Amino acid sequence: MAETKSRSKRLMTMGGLIFLAIGIILYFVKEPMGLNRKIYDLPVFLIIIGACSALKGYMAKEKTEEEAALAGKTFSEFLTNNAILLAMLVLVVVICILQPRFMQIRVALDILTQSSTKLIMALGICFTLLIAGTDLSAGRMVGLSAVVSASMMQTATYANRFFPDLPQVAVWMPIVIAILACMVFGALNGFLVAKYDMHPFIATLAVQVIIYGACSLYFDMPPNNSQPIGGIRPDFAQLGQMRLFNGVYRGFPGISILIPIAVVICIVIWFILNKTVFGKNVYAIGGNREAAVVAGINVFRNIMGIFILASCLYGVAGVLEAARTAGATNNYGNGYELDAIAACVVGGVSLNGGIGKVGGIIMGVLIFTIIQYGLQFINVSPMWQQVIKGVIIAVAVAIDLTKYRRK
Amino acid sequence: MRKIFVTALIIALTLSSCAFADVKIGSCIYRFSDAFMLRFRNAMTAESVNEKAEIIIADSLNDQNTQDAQVDDFINSGVNVLIINPVDRMQSQSIIDKAKSANIPVVFINREPTAEMLATYDRAYYVGAKPEESGTEAGELIANYFKSHPEADKNKDGKIQFVMLRGENGHQDMIARSKYSVEAIKDAGFEPVEIAGAIANWDKLQAMTIMNAFIMSLGAENIEAVIANNDEMALGAVEALKANDYNKGNAEMYIPVVGVDANASALDAMDRGEMLGTVLNDADGQGTAAVKLAVALANGKDVSGQVVDGKYIWVPYQKVTRGEK
C-alpha cells in the first residue's frame, strides 16, 4: 500500500517535471524554428500544467489508510467517474489539432471570462439543487436584473433613453435596485416552496413566467416600447469589460474583471457552504429533511434564505451580463438556468440533494464552457452543438446516479 | 356600447389638421405603442398638413375586430380615403369589401395583404418596403466601403472575407437579408467569401459570444467585414471586437460592421465610429408616400404613373452611415 502511495506521488512529480521541461524547451525554440503559428502558446500551457502537477505531487499529504482505500479504485471506476472530464480532454486535443489557434493564452482567458457569469449563476442554483429542488426562474431573473440595471445606466446624450429625465445616478444604485428586484422574486420562490411545500419545479416555473411578464411590461414602458436598451454609460460597462494587466507583456490581452469577481464570489459561497450555520443547514435539509426538522432546524427560514441568496447571485450575474454586453433586452438570460443546472450536475451536484461542492461546480462550468466554446471554435453547426450538449447532460446524470447507487 | 367606445376613442385620438380640407383621410394603426409605427404616424400627420388634407388616426389596440368597427365608423363619417395598417394582414379582405361597397379607395401600409385580396378591388393599394432590399442595402454598404477604402482588403486578394451573423432560423427576413447582402457585394464587383457564419437569433449576447469565438479561431486580422441581419447582432459583434481592441478608434484595427434597423444603439455606436452603417426601414418615406397616394386617389387623379403593377409603391430602404443620423 505504502509503495503505491509513494509511487503515484512520484509519478505525478516526475510527469509534471517532464511537462515543465518540454514546455521551457519549446518556449525558447518555437520562434527560431518558426513554430509560432503552429503551436501558439502551447509551451506556456505545458509549463503551467507541469508546474502545477509537480507541485501537487510534491505537496500531496500522506493519505490516511481510509482515504488510500477510497483512492484505490479500479481503472474502470476511474473511467466512469471522470468520463466527462476525459471526453473534454480528448475534444480539446482534437480541437488543437484542427485549429492550433486554440492553444492561445487569450483563448484560455476568454473561456474563463465566459465561464464567470455562468459560474455565478451555477453557484446560485446549486443551493436549490442541494435541497433536492431546482430553480427554473434563474434565467429570467438574469434578464430582469440586466434590464433594470441597464435602464438606469444610459448616457445623458443617448437618443432613446429609458428614463429621459433620470439624472446620472451613482453606479451602485441601479445595481442594488436590480438585485433587490431579483431578491423579491427569490423570496416569492422561497415562500411558495417553504410555506406551501410546493415542489420547487412548479413553484419556480410559475415565478419564471411571472418574472418574464413583469420584465416585459417594464421593458415595454413608453418611451422605450420594447426597444433594446443601449447607450450604456462607460463607467457601468467597465464593470463587465474592464481588463486588468492589459498589455503588461507583449500581446497579453489582459484579465477580464469578471474573472476576479467570479473568484471572489466563489470564495464567499464556499465560505457560506462550509463555515456557516446556514450552509450546514442547507446540506442537512438536502441530506434528510425529516431529520433536519427533528434536529430543530427552522426549515422555513432556511429555504427562504436559499432562494433569496440564489436570486441575489442571479441578480449579480444579470448586472454583469448587462455591463459586459453594454445593453439589455427582456430576452437576456433565457434558458440559462438549464445550462447552469447541467453544469452543476456535470460538476457532481446530486439532484437528490445534499451532495455538491464549490470545486465541483467550478469544474462543471469550465467543462461545459470549454466544450461549448471549443465546438463553436471549430465552427460545428449549432444543431450538432445542441445534440452534443444533450448527450453530455444525459451521460453526466447517468454517472451521478450509478455512483449514488453503488453506495 | 362597443361602438360608442370606439367612436370616443377616435375622437380622443384624432389628430386633425385643416378643418375645411377637401380631402378627409381615415387611418387605422394596428397598435400605437409600436415604435416603428410611431414614426410612421408622425410622418403621415406632417405630410397631410403639407397636402392640406384632414387625417384622423385611430389606435386598433392590436385587435382586428376593433379595427373593423373603426373602418365602419370612418366610412359612416364620410372620409374620402382609407389608410390601413392591418392588425392581421390575412384578414384584410373584410376591409377591402367595406371600402369597395362604399366606393372609396383604400391604401394598406406596412403589412401587406395578399395579391389575391388586392385584386378584388381596383382601388386598393399597398405602400411598403421589400424585405430583400434591406439585404441589398447592407451589402452595398460593405461594397461601398471597400471601394473607398482599398486597404480594407487586408490580404489583398480582391475578395471580401466576411462573417455573417444570422437571425432566427427560417425567419423570412433572415433568409432575404442573408441572401441579398451577398448578392449586392457580387453585383458591385467583389467576390464575397463567407469564412464563418452562425445563427445568433437576433440576440446581442449570442452574437457577442459567437463573434468572440470567431475572432479567436480565425484571428481578427483575417476577418475583413461583419454582416449582421439586425443591429442588435451587429452591436454584439462590435462589443466582441472592442474586447479584442478592435474598432476603438485605431484605423489599423478596424473591421466594418453593418446591421439593419437603424435603432438608437446602432446610431450611437456609429457616432463613436464603432460600427460602419445600418439600413433604415424608412418609416418617414413610407408615411409620406402613403398620404400622397391617398390624397391623389381621393382627388380622382390618375396614379398609374406612381405605382408598379397597378397596386404597389415600394419605398426603398435607406442606408445610414456615420454622420447621417
Next chain:
Amino acid sequence: MSEYLLEMKNITKTFPGVKALDNVNLNVRKGTVHALMGENGAGKSTLMKCLFGIYEPDGGEIYLEGQKASIHSARQAMDKGIAMVHQELHPIRFRSVMENVYLGRFPGHMGVVDHKAMYDKTKALFDELELDVDPLALAGEQSAAILQMMEIARAVDMKAKIIILDEPTSSLSDREVDHLFKIINRLRSQGVAFVYISHKMKEILEISDEITVMRDGTYVGTWPVSNEKGEKLTIDFIIKQMVGREMTNQFPAREGKPSDEVVLKVENVCSTAKKSFQNVSFELHRQEILGIGGLVGAQRTEFVEALFGLRGIASGEILLNGARYSAKSPGFAKSKGLALLTEERRATGIFGILPILENTVIANQRNYAHLGILNDSKRRVDADAECKKLNVKTPSLNTLIQNLSGGNQQKVLIARWLLTNSDILILDEPTRGIDVGAKYEIYNIMLEQIAQGKSIIMISSEMPELMGMSDRIMVMCEGRVTGFLNKGEYTQEKVMALATQFAGRKDNTAA
C-alpha cells in the same frame, strides 16, 4: 404427501449486528388458521418476509406440500400460491377497485385490456366474498376494511393456498371484523390456509386453530388452540410463552432514586388527530426514567413527537419546570431543553450522506457560531470528545455516518442530543435493531445522564428493557394511558394486560 401444506424448518436470518431469526420453525396445515404470535421485534415479520421472498434466509429450508421450495422474490411466492395482505395497504388511489385487483395481470390479449372481462370477474369474486363494492369505484375512496377484502379477493383469484394476514384487524370495526372472519371461515373450509399475525388475544382464540409463539427471533413452540377435551388455551398461558424468558443481568445497576421535583407535568393532552392519543396525563420527576410501554398502534411515538413540536396538540396543558409550555416547533422544544431521539433512525435521525462530524453537531450549531459563522475547530473538538465518550467506533469524524453500524449510528445520534445539554431526553426505542454490547453501552449512558440530574422518557417495546431500565412504567393502549406501574410491582404479564386493555373485542371468549 406431508401432513403440512407449509413447513419452514430452522430458518435463520442475520442482519448486521443482530440475529433476527435463529432456527425458527413454522408448520401450517391445509385448511387451518395458524396464529403467529410474539412481542414486537420477536421476528414475526422477518419470518414472513423470508417466506414471501423479500428476504433471503441465511439458513433453513422451506417446503410447500412436501416439496422443497426456493423463493427469491414476491413474484415467485405468488406463483407458488403464497399471498400476503400487509398491515398498511397502498392501493393505487386514483384507479378503480377492479384495476387494483388485477394489477399486473390484467385480462386481455396482446396488451389490450379487456375491461368487460375484468369487470365481470371482479364482480363474481366480490359476490363470492359477499362484498358489496362497485368494481369501478376508485380504490382511494374505499375504507381500510374494503381494501383489505380487495387484497384477499386478489389472493383468492390467484388461487392462493396460503394467505398471510399481518395485523388484519388493527383498523377494523367490530362489524368489519365479523365479516372478515366469515370470509376466513369460508376460505378455510375450501382448504386455504392462513397465517394470522395479531396481538389481539381474544380474536386469535376465536379464529385460529393453532398458535406458534416466537420470542427474540427464536421458536418457542406450537400449540393447538383447543385440545381433544375441547379446552381452550388461556390468554395468560400465551402471554407467558411470549414474554417468559429468564431475566439475566443485561442492565447496569441503577444507583440513587428520582427526586421529588417535577420537571414535566402533562395534563389531559389530546392530539389534533382523532385516532391518535387522547387525554394523556403524567408527571416526570428529575432524575427519573419514565418508561412508556404498549403495542404497535398505542400512539406512543405520536405522543412524544407532539411533545417535541412535530405534531399538533389540540387541548390539554403542559408545564415545564412549572411554566406553561406549548410545543410550537422542534426548534422551540430544543431551546426549552427537550431532546428527541426518534424511532426511525434512518428516516428521521441520521443524515446518511453527511460525515459523523456534521451529524453530531447539527442540533447544536448555534453554540459554535458567531454571527452565523462557525468555529470549526471548536465543533470538531466537541464532536470528537462526545463521540469518544460514547465510544463511537469509527476511523475518523469524516466518515459518512451511513457506513457505521446501527449501534454506532445510534450513539452518534445520542451524542448529538447530549451536546445540546438538554434536561429532558425523550428516547423512542433507543436500542432497536442494535446488538447487545451497544445496548449495554446505551443503558450506561442513560444512567450517567440521570446521575447528572437529567430526566428521561423512554419508549420501548422490548419488555425486559422497559422493566430493567424504567423507574416507572406508563402503559398506553390505543392512544390512552391505561395505567402506571411502579418499580418492584411490575411483571410482564401486568404490562401486557394493560397494553391489551382495549385490544380485545366483545368479551365472548373464555379468558
